[in-house]
Amino acid sequence: MKLITAIIKPFKSDDVREALSGIGVSGMTLTEVKGFGRQKGHTELYRGAEYVIDFLPKVRLEIAVPDSLVDQVVEAICSTANTGQIGDGKIFITNLEQAIRIRTGETGDEAL
Amino acid sequence: MTMTMKCITPKFLFAVVVLLLPTLASAQEGDLNGANTAWIMTSTALVLFMTLPGLSLFYAGLVKTKNVLSVLMQCFSIAVVISLLWLIVGYSIAFGPSESAYWGGLDKMFFSGIVVDSMAGDIPETVFSAFQMTFAIITPALVVGAFVERIKFSAMLLFSVLWTLLVYFPVANWVWGGGWLGQMGLIDFAGGTVVHVTAGVAALVTALVLGQREGFLTKPMMPHNLTMSFTGAAMLWVGWFGFNAGSALAADGAAGMALLVTHMSAATGALTWMLIEWLKHGKPSGLGAITGMVAGLATITPASGSVGPAGALLVGLSGGVICYFATNYLKQVVRIDDSLDVFPVHGVGGIVGTFLAGILVSDRLGILSGNGYAEGMSMGSQVMVQLTGIVAVAVYTAIVTFGLLKLVAVVTSGIRVTTDQEQVGLDITDHDETGYSM
Numbered sequence: 001m002k003l004i005t006a007i008i009k010p011f012k013s014d015d016v017r018e019a020l021s022g023i024g025v026s027g028m029t030l031t032e033v034k035g036f037g038r039q040k041g042h043t044e045l046y047r048g049a050e051y052v053i054d055f056l057p058k059v060r061l062e063i064a065v066p067d068s069l070v071d072q073v074v075e076a077i078c079s080t081a082n083t084g085q086i087g088d089g090k091i092f093i094t095n096l097e098q099a100i101r102i103r104t105g106e107t108g109d110e111a112l
Numbered sequence: 113m114t115m116t117m118k119c120i121t122p123k124f125l126f127a128v129v130v131l132l133l134p135t136l137a138s139a140q141e142g143d144l145n146g147a148n149t150a151w152i153m154t155s156t157a158l159v160l161f162m163t164l165p166g167l168s169l170f171y172a173g174l175v176k177t178k179n180v181l182s183v184l185m186q187c188f189s190i191a192v193v194i195s196l197l198w199l200i201v202g203y204s205i206a207f208g209p210s211e212s213a214y215w216g217g218l219d220k221m222f223f224s225g226i227v228v229d230s231m232a233g234d235i236p237e238t239v240f241s242a243f244q245m246t247f248a249i250i251t252p253a254l255v256v257g258a259f260v261e262r263i264k265f266s267a268m269l270l271f272s273v274l275w276t277l278l279v280y281f282p283v284a285n286w287v288w289g290g291g292w293l294g295q296m297g298l299i300d301f302a303g304g305t306v307v308h309v310t311a312g313v314a315a316l317v318t319a320l321v322l323g324q325r326e327g328f329l330t331k332p333m334m335p336h337n338l339t340m341s342f343t344g345a346a347m348l349w350v351g352w353f354g355f356n357a358g359s360a361l362a363a364d365g366a367a368g369m370a371l372l373v374t375h376m377s378a379a380t381g382a383l384t385w386m387l388i389e390w391l392k393h394g395k396p397s398g399l400g401a402i403t404g405m406v407a408g409l410a411t412i413t414p415a416s417g418s419v420g421p422a423g424a425l426l427v428g429l430s431g432g433v434i435c436y437f438a439t440n441y442l443k444q445v446v447r448i449d450d451s452l453d454v455f456p457v458h459g460v461g462g463i464v465g466t467f468l469a470g471i472l473v474s475d476r477l478g479i480l481s482g483n484g485y486a487e488g489m490s491m492g493s494q495v496m497v498q499l500t501g502i503v504a505v506a507v508y509t510a511i512v513t514f515g516l517l518k519l520v521a522v523v524t525s526g527i528r529v530t531t532d533q534e535q536v537g538l539d540i541t542d543h544d545e546t547g548y549s550m
Contacts, residue, residue: 045393047403048440051332
């Protein structure tokens, strides 16, 4: 099992969710986050006072999947969240030791 | 000519009539004008609506999330205590029957002698008094913008009470209650000096005495909710119809003209501010649009009984341009933390409007003509009176405000919260509450 963490542009979250449902992903967690990378921040102006905003709003998706689905999920996220502009985000993949469904106690792939 | 004069200073003339004929005035209950009474009751509601919730929301949206409730609470509490102060002594000081040119005396404390049938002109005295009370409420509430996010609640409340008692009530008497500025012929239809110069100058002095907020100009201090500010600002625009057109104290042509010029100045001020930002920074901002609107409204306030519709265009334009540059100058160059720009928008707007009223009231300016000068007044003499009014009110306000801040600091052991409390935010520090639970 792998845990796929994707940081994407907020307005792309619906497209990504649709694409993932299409390939059989049965659940994910979405969090609104802020951060910065190569895109850096931007400036905002309030009554003449200029502020540099370092942290930009992004959406973080956490998706636990069986090993067999990893490549398809990465492919789906890359194709739908891609705008070609700087700031499209990143995908991190980590090993997942165990998953447990709280209601039934099922474990492993069964719980996903 | 009488009509013209009535258009210029109805509050003053009315006050003189009441002062000269108190017994006659209270005996004329048969002369009640229903239309006028209905309009001034409506205006009373509109002007209260400007503070609760208009100004409160406008200000609350401009501060940080952790201070939103404290600002709402400051405005609300001011409305509460000033209402009671108005009942106890405020109405008497501002509009009492004393022959002094500086205050109205104490004869009308606790609304002494005011009954159902008491009349003020052709409207009930209760209605006149309640209408004026809403002006007394919004003026100290305007000052809140200067000290948000760092003042102790106790100090704020005590200062607001004493300030209204010693600055607002007397100045209202000088201009509208038959006092010396009104007798000189100062044109201040709805409060350019009484409301905006007093509030603006008090804000400037308060900001200087209190000092900058932690992180001023070094850390980002963005408005936490501009949607809230937009909502409040829009309410201010609507409520201002009661503020200015209600100041005619009648449902007549003067009220109609005041309403029209008020609206046009607001629109012009908003557009002006937007265009300047567009030219200077590439984009017009929402905050800029509503700030320009307030500037246009503050500027037309003293002139709203004197200028014509085309004159209002010039008033709004002047307010927008001058207040824009004043705001930038004060914050970025002089670095005074008048946090929500009360002085550059209201104070400067009030000064510009009071000055322009002395010029644009002239009926010899072609399309820009106003209602014409009072008998015996010329442009030169009127402008001198206007300048006298501005300087006198500004200097008096500055001195008394400074003294009061020092006094309050002694009583409440300092007027400012500690650095730690400021970082935690006033919602928790002063009220043990938070504005949002998310």
